Amino acid sequence: MKQVNIKISDLFDAIENYEKTSINNDIEYFQNSSIQILNEFNEWIDIIGFIKKCSEIVTIHFHNSTILRAANTHLLSYDKIHCKKMTEYIVGDSVILADDSVVTVESIEYDPVDQVYDLQVDSSTSLYQTANKLIHHNTLLACQIALDLFFNRKIEKIIITRPNVDRK
DSSP states (O other): OOOOOOHHHHHHHHHHHHTOOOOOOOOOOOOSOEEEEOOSSOOOEEEEEEEEEEEEEEEEEEEEEEEEEETTTTTEEESSSEEEEEGGGTTEEEEOOTTOOEEEEEEEEEEEEEEEEEEEEEOSSSSEEOOOOOOOOOOOHHHHHHHHHHHSOOOOOOOOOOOOOOOO
């Protein structure tokens, strides 16, 4: 396995190029390539799906110069167990990183709608970490989109399935 640090948006671009496909907004894509990411315990777990969407953005600046720019509904873990939406964080909040160090929220910005990227991971906790050691929750974006379409009467029913994950 080759280990690389890559921006999530660049990972999406790489999958599209490698698999000769297009990952469209609001449609979950289950890639053919085996890709893993570290969980909150520094164990490798499978990424089993990708989804793009447009969302209002929250940018959190931490005291150590780390910056997280994510959807306003994105879930970020503050203690390696529990999560809060990006909009629920306030200046002064502490976040425990995957390496057990602690960062403090220094400032928060609210930005207009932009492209965001979500991963679906195969993990009982639904948590994964990014290169900056922040721990994120595997959002249930596909369910959120389906519910929105259902409540806005654009679809008549929702069928929820889960892809088989082969652990060879």
